[in-house]
Structures are given as C-alpha cells and as structure tokens.
Amino acid sequence: MATLGSEPPAHQSPLEEFVREYVETIGGAWDEVEPQVYDVLLPVGEASSPSAAEVLRMAFDPEALPEHSGAQLASFGTPLIDRLLNDAVQRGRYAQFYFLGLNLAPHDLAARVRRAITLAPNLELRVERVRPLFFAQAVFWFQITFVSDQKEHEILPLAMDLHYGRPVRHLEKLLDFSRLTEHPPQPLPEARRLSLAAAYPLARAEVIRILAPLANTRERDLRERLDRQAARMARYYADLGSELDEQEHRARGGEEARERLAARREAIDREQRLRLAELRQKNTLRVQLHLLNLLVIQQPKLLATCGIALSDPRTPARPPGRLELVWDPLLESLEAAPCPACGRPSFAFGLTRTGGAVCPTCAGKAGGR
Incomplete structure (x- = not known):
C-alpha cells in the first residue's frame, strides 16, 4: 500500500520497520519528516487508534524530542509501541489463505x-x-510450557482436515507459502466442514497425545535429579547430626548444654524437612498449553x-x-x-x-x- 512519504531508507531499526509495515497493513499512512521522525495516520475505528482518524508524530530518536514538542517517543516499553504491538499480535492470531496451482482435472x-x-x-x-x-484445512499452533525450577517452551503445529475432522500428516506441503494467496483463485463452493469451535477440542486432544511422551521424559529427568539432590541433602544433614552427636558426647555443661543441643537438633530436622519440601516443589513438572495462532487454508479438492x-x-x-x-x-x-x-x-x-x-x-x- 502506498504511503505519504518516500521509499524507506536502506538502513532502519527493526522497530521503525515494524511501525511502517504495521501502519500500511492496517490501511494507514506514514510520512518521514526527518530521519527517525514520522507523522503517522491511523485509520478510523482501528483498535490501535483510540479516537477517530488519529494523527501522531513519532520520534524513534530521544534527542529529536526537544525539536518536536508534540512528538511521542517510539521505543520498546512505551505505551504507544505497546499498544501497536498488542494490536499486531491480536491481528496475527488468525488468517485464511487459498491454495494455488492444483490439477483439478486429473487423467482418468x-x-x-x-x-x-x-x-x-x-x-x-x-x-x-x-x-x-474448497476443503478447509486448519493449522493450529500450540505453545507448550514446561514449568519446574525453570521454564521451557515448545511450539507444536497441528493441521486438521475440517471436512473429516482428523489430523493432516502432510503439513510441510500444506504450508508451501509460495502457493498460498489471500484471494480465491476460482469461485468454488466450500465442502461440508466442522466449525473451528468443534475442531479445536479435537486438535487439542491430538496435541496432548503427542506431547505426553515429551512430558514423561522431562518428568523422569526431574525425578532422577530430585533423587540425587535429596540423597545429597540427606548426607549433608546426616553429617550435621553426627557433629551434634559428638558435641553431645563431649558436653560437660549438664542439663542446660543438653537442652541447647536438643534445640539445635530440632532446628536442623525442621530445616531439613523444609528444604526437602522446597526441593520437591521445584522439581514438580507443570504443563501449560494454549493456542498461539490459527491458519485456515482453503484447498481445492x-x-x-x-x-x-x-x-x-x-x-x-x-x-x-x-x-x-x-x-x-x-x-x-x-x-x-x-x-x-x-x-x-x-x-x-x-x-x-x-x-x-x-x-x-x-x-x-x-x-x-
């Protein structure tokens, strides 16, 4: 989409590039007033624009702010950029494309x-x-988070045939982006299909079946590590107990000394139980699953x-x-x-x-x- 300004320079920050592309994608326009300073027009009724037809002056260089008193600083963490990023993420969660270049008249x-x-x-x-x-194929991208004493993320894509409601095994061929377009190549009716709401539980169940071995492997590793750490901790506190036994054997302070040693032993036992409970909690695996993105591909069959x-x-x-x-x-x-x-x-x-x-x-x- 054309902008109000000239062509982008050869060198620009990733944030500048994002803002230019975002504004053009939502139907707005930008004008580069000077390097790293832009006038930006956000369309009416966009989520990124709290008011109608918002015009902003954005400065990517903090040193340019004194010369442009009405400009807003555009940097990561500022409310303006957070607003644009959040809107871009929401827009990117769903898309639909059509598959091109298929032979719909095969021989015999x-x-x-x-x-x-x-x-x-x-x-x-x-x-x-x-x-x-057109047969709808839905590609679900799930994010799996394994949480224990650390956090790990896995992204797992899964394609579902919405006509039959079963997984698609040729995901790589389906995601040939050189053969996908936003507009239908020919006017075809759509085959009977499941709704996305009905397909989501099927896709989620399939992902859970796939990730179960991954979770079991991590849980086994955590259990083995817990056993090693618990054994090392038990040896440490056993040594402390042995030292107390020696002190008690050498004690000559009478009843008062024995009471101090007994209190010390009780404190050590209490600390051991607390540390072991913390260790078990840290080595407990929790698995979180949520949907990141959804792509529907209308494939002619x-x-x-x-x-x-x-x-x-x-x-x-x-x-x-x-x-x-x-x-x-x-x-x-x-x-x-x-x-x-x-x-x-x-x-x-x-x-x-x-x-x-x-x-x-x-x-x-x-x-x-």
Missing part, C-alpha cells in the same frame, strides 16, 4: 478411484459425479459421488449404496473415507442388505457383503 480419475477402493466380491463402483470444492452396486445380475437385487470419496490433488491420491456405521477411515467397503455402503467389518455384522 474414475479408474484411479476404482483402483484405490477395495470392494467385496460381486460389487462394482461407479463414479457418478465429480465436483471441485475433488468430491466424487459414487454408487456401489452388484456386478452379477444373477445375485438377488438389493438397493445400490452411495459413497462420497475425496481426491486430493496436492498428494495425487484418494483419501480414506469414514465408514458411515463406525466412523473409522477405510479404503474397503461392502454393501448391507438395505444398500448401505460400509466397511467390511460392519458389512459382516449387518449380514451383507
């Missing part, structure tokens, strides 16, 4: 679909209709509506089954379809007596083939 698709699907004997599959649709019927006319007739299959042009392969009865993904299907297309296990239970 019907034959490739038939080869990918295994049917029970005496059944045949016919591809009746193929439609290109082909939805094939298929019929499954008996191939042998001598077999007693039964209603034909219907099955929707999805061809992924990014992977150039057919996706496993969920069984309508049990929900498990499958490439093999049979036919019930009432004409339902189900996986072989469910077909056997229903007395079909």
